[in-house]
Structures are given as structure tokens and as C-alpha cells.
Amino acid sequence: MVRQDLSQKKMPLYLVISEELREKIIGGEYAPGEQLPSEYDLGEIFKVSRTTVRKAIANLVNQGLVTSRRGKGVFVRESSKITLALSNPLTSFEADLARQGIVSNASTIELGKIQASPEIRLRLNLSPKESQVYRQRQIISVGESPIALDTAYFPLEVGEVLAEQLQSGFTYATLDRYGFTLKRAEITLECTRANPQLSKYLNVAIGAPLLVYEYAVRTVGEGIVACGETLSSADRMCYSVVLDRD
Amino acid sequence: MVRQDLSQKKMPLYLVISEELREKIIGGEYAPGEQLPSEYDLGEIFKVSRTTVRKAIANLVNQGLVTSRRGKGVFVRESSKITLALSNPLTSFEADLARQGIVSNASTIELGKIQASPEIRLRLNLSPKESQVYRQRQIISVGESPIALDTAYFPLEVGEVLAEQLQSGFTYATLDRYGFTLKRAEITLECTRANPQLSKYLNVAIGAPLLVYEYAVRTVGEGIVACGETLSSADRMCYSVVLDRD
DNA sequence: TAGTGGTCTAGACCACACG
DNA sequence: GTGTGGTCTAGACCACTAC
Helix, strand or coil, X not given: XXXXXXXXXXXXXXXXXXXHHHHHHHCCCCCCCCECCCHHHHHHHHCCCHHHHHHHHHHHHXXXXXXXXXXXXXXXXXXXXXXXXXXXXXXXXXXHHHHCCCCEEEEEEEEEEEECCHHHHHHHCCCCCCCEEEEEEEEEEECCEEEEEEEEEEEHHHHHXXXXXXXXXXXXXXXXXXXXXXXXXEEEEEEEECCHHHHHHHCCCCCCXXXXXXXXXXXXXXXXXXXXXXXXXXXXXXXXXXEECC | CCCCCCCCCCCCHXXXXXXXXXXXXXXXXXXXXXXXXXXXXXXXXXXXXXXHHHHHHHHHHHCCCEEEECXXXXXXXXXXXXXXXXXXXXXXXXXXXXXXXXXXXXXXXXXXXXXXXXXXXXXXXXXCCCCXXXXXXXXXXXXXXXXXXXXXXXXXXXXXXXXXXXHCCCCHHHHHHCCCCEEEEEXXXXXXXXXXXXXXXXXXXXXXXXXXXXXXEEECCCEEEEEEEEEEECCCEEEEEEEECX
């Protein structure tokens, strides 16, 4: 029968079950990669309906502890995060991963001129005359699995200079090479959740947490030459930064 | 009857419903703070069982779009994030919020000596002789609602100097004032999910995404004088950093 | 007391994986 | 075919909110 945690008399059944499973996972009783008992078996073990078992498992999925695979079973996740350093000078996603010995692959899924949204106009500090910008979207993958979706925006004048370079992937170094001397990068990091579209791109569950790396880079002369954001699965990414006292 | 998105013939019902509601929320048809129709009514509207309606709503909750309140209803969330700047020189959580005109309140929930875990020993770079550290935990609140749980660790020699100061809250400025000249801060930002204990401290759902701000600060002479981590609800926090080219 | 969301059941059918 | 998870139903009871 199901045991009730004495400190919390009125915990719902599914929570009791998900907590018990959670402890076994954290404690290593169920090892990473290992399969949990089937929903039916868990129902037998805990003497509850399958619906309740499923609710408990949904909870574990939500906490990122397990993944379920239709037709196969529920498995303990093996997590390994990739760390991206916000270094100075700025490097690209790929360059930084390469520095860590991780081979990544960026595939451009879109590159072209679009009408600038008010928000992008603001972020690129466009003059009222400029209505279009270049937008580049790419999927960054490590091995077979996609880990990030990057969207970058460039003013037309910048985009035209870089157009063919962008096909093979944007790097901060490219900007530098083409005479845009980078002076400053403004970055914000926050968290959002996957909507159905993003969940397909990044191969995560709907509602799964995503890290949002939002950036704008400036040169001495030109002002802002690029902005954009990189969305990545929060379970697979981690950002680091070192601040040195001036 | 329920409409099927033509581009995706086999979307499950609950997804169709949650997507339709999502669009209405994003589009402002349901305004922030507004109540959605009751589960019963939504079942009537979409001609599905209450279970399916509930699954759709669970989806929206997962995406951070709505919150449900027992006995009252389901409401569209009004989100407003607090931005914390990783500035140079380092400031404390409270100081930075104050700079933005936000009044915060830190209450120390624990302060004392503990046995250092291997991980903390490593992070503080303790010598084999040092087995204890000071640990300080505090809840940072804005208004009535808790937004972050901070845990800081200090080597004994540092903690003893600061002990009474720590009661009223740790700040980087305090360290400076007591002769620990800060030289460098190493920071990582990542995302985790609330377990039942954290969900109580931070008043979020179990499994809700949390931002983890992990830090270690060094002085010129002493090496690492503090490390710790700040956990905050990912829906309410956002970190920013500016990198200037040397 | 009426209305709301929260939990739980038993059972049905479907889609996918594997031998 | 058998076993697995995924979707969905109809209905029950509980806990909380508001009047």
C-alpha cells in the first residue's frame, strides 16, 4: 500500500508516488538510462489506477527527471549540459563549443530580407526610413540532436556586406573581419517555455523550459550592427561569465 | 465542434484546445488577469470531457500562460519580470533591485556552521584541514511574494569576521568593507526545476523552471571568499550583462 | 448552497516498438 | 501478437470560494 509522508498528511496520491520515484532516481536506485516499471506495473505496485500513475509520471517528466517513449517505456534521463562562455572578445556559439572540443553544426533554415517589427526596429535602433532588415535563422546541433535555435537580425547595409558569409553561419569574428569593430555586447538571459513550434525545432516537450540568450552588438562607429536571440533547451545549456574588477 | 488545424491532421484534442486558448491569450482576446470559462463550460464549448479540458489547461499552466485557483477559476497570468544586472563592480541582489526602484526584503532563514560537502569544498577551494563552512540562506521577497532563495557559503575565517553582518544580509560591498578586495567573480547561469521543497519556498508549482545563478568571488590575496547560488522563479527573473571590448 | 478546480477510478481505443 | 505509452470518456467525491 501507499505510504503517506507523515509530515504532510494530505499529499495527493500522485505526488506521493512521484516523490517516491523521484527519491529512487536521485538516490540512484533507478540509474540514468534505466527503464522504470511499466504504468500497469506501477499501478499494481502502488495499488492505484493507471491515470494516477500517469499523473505521477507526468510530474517527473515536468521535473526533467525522466522521459517517456511510446511503445518502449519510461526512462531515467541522463543529463549533460553544455556550457557556453560569454567571453570577451565575443565568439560564436560554434567557436565556443569547438574550444571545448564539442563539434557542432549550424544549418541555416532561413536567410532573407523581412519587414522589421517595431520591436526589432527598436533593438537595432533603426532610423524611420529603414523598414527592412536581414533575418537569419539557424539550428545548431551537436551530434544528431538540435540544441539551439538562433535568430539574428542585421540592418540592410550590414546584411548586404555579409550576405554570402551568412549562408555559412554568422560569427562575431566575421563582423570583425568585414570592418565592423565590435565595441560592446548587451546581453540578457532569461527563460521561456516551448510552444508547439519551438518544441518541434528543438525536439523538446511543449512547455519545456528554454533559455533565451538575447543580444545586441555595437561597433564604435555604426551603432548596433546585429541583434538576435538564441533559444536553447534549458536542460542542455548553461551560460558562464567571468567578471573582472576593473 | 472542434476544429482541426489542417497542417497537422492528427493533433490530439487537448492540444487543439490548448492552442486555441493560447492564441486567444496571446492575441489579447483573453486579457491578463481575466478569467477563462470554467472547465465545465469549456467542455460544453469544445464538446469534450472535463478530463480533456483539464489536460489542455495543464498545458497552458505549463507554458506559464495561466494559473488556476481552486474554488475560483483559471486566470490569464500577468507577467512582469525583474531584471538583475551582472554589473561590475558586483552589487547584491537587493542593491541592484534598489537601483531599479524595487524595494526588496531579505530574510535570513538559516545561518550557521555546517560540514562542507565535497562539492562546496571544491568550489571554495578549501584545504584538507578545513572541514566546516558558514552557510547562509535567505529568502528575497518583493512585496509579499518571494522571488529568490539565496544560499551562500563562506570559509570559516571569512564567516567569523562577517558573522553579525550576515544576519542583516550579505552584500558584496560588505566583503569589500571588511578588507576582502574583490577581484573576480565567476558566474554560471542555468535552469533547473522546482522540487516540492523549493516550490514551497518560492511559491511556484512543482516542476516550474527556476533560474540558477551560481557564483564564486575571489580576492587578490585570499582566493575564493564566497560562493553560493541564487534560485529564482524563471517567470519572474531575468539577468543582464554588458561585455565591453577591452 | 452553488460553483469552481483537484483528485481518482475503471475502462476503452489508438499508435508505436519489438520479436 | 504482445506490451508499451498516448488519448479520451463518464462519473464520483473532495476542498475551497463566495454569496
